[in-house]
Amino acid sequence: MNKRHNIVITVAVSILALLLISSWFVLPYRVQAAPGDNPLIDEMVLLDRVFMDVVSAVAVGNGHRVASALEPMHGTQQRTHEGIHSGKVKIPKNQKRIGEFVKMDEAFHNNLERLAAAARKDNKGDMLSITKTLLDGCVNCHKIFKD
Numbered sequence: 001m002n003k004r005h006n007i008v009i010t011v012a013v014s015i016l017a018l019l020l021i022s023s024w025f026v027l028p029y030r031v032q033a034a035p036g037d038n039p040l041i042d043e044m045v046l047l048d049r050v051f052m053d054v055v056s057a058v059a060v061g062n063g064h065r066v067a068s069a070l071e072p073m074h075g076t077q078q079r080t081h082e083g084i085h086s087g088k089v090k091i092p093k094n095q096k097r098i099g100e101f102v103k104m105d106e107a108f109h110n111n112l113e114r115l116a117a118a119a120r121k122d123n124k125g126d127m128l129s130i131t132k133t134l135l136d137g138c139v140n141c142h143k144i145f146k147d
Contacts, residue, residue, distance in 0.1 A: 039083035040091075043076040051134075054115070058131045063122035070116045077109040092147045101145055108137045 050069055057065035083089035084098065091101055111134050118126035 038088055039079040040089045043080050046072055046076060054131060058127045061124040063119040063127065066119035066127055067116055070112060070119070073112055077105060080105065091145045093145050097144065104137065104141050108134065111137065
C-alpha cells in the first residue's frame with residue numbers, strides 16, 4: 001500500500017472513532033447541565049465541535065484550518081481543573097482516581113498544543129499522528145471515567 005492510501009485509511013478510521021466518541025458522549029437532554037454549571041461538560045461539548053472541524057481539516061491536510069479550529073480550546077483545561085478543585089466537576093465513574101484523570105487531561109492538552117504547533121508548520125504527517133493520539137486519549141479516558 002502506498003503512503004496516501006494509508007493516510008486515507010487512518011483518517012477514515014479517525015473520523016469513525018470521533019463519531020463513535022461523540023455519540024457516546026451525548027447526554028439525554030433532561031440531564032444535561034446548563035452551560036457554565038460544569039466546566040468539564042462545557043469542555044466536552046466544545047471539544048466535540050472542535051474535533052469535527054479538526055478531523056475534517058486534517059483529512060484534507062489544511063494546517064491553517066486545524067490551528068483555527070483549536071483556538072476555542074484555550075483556557076478550557078484551566079477552567080476544568082478549577083472546577084475539580086471547587087467541586088463543580090464530578091467524574092461520572094472512578095471519582096477516587098481523579099489524580100489519574102488530571103494527568104490524562106494534562107497529557108491530552110499537551111497533545112492539543114502539539115497538534116496546534118504541527119498545524120502552524122503545516123506538517124501533515126504530524127497532524128494526522130497527533131490527531132489519532134488525541135482520539136485514542138478520548139477513548140481511554142471515557143473507558144475509565146465515563147459511565
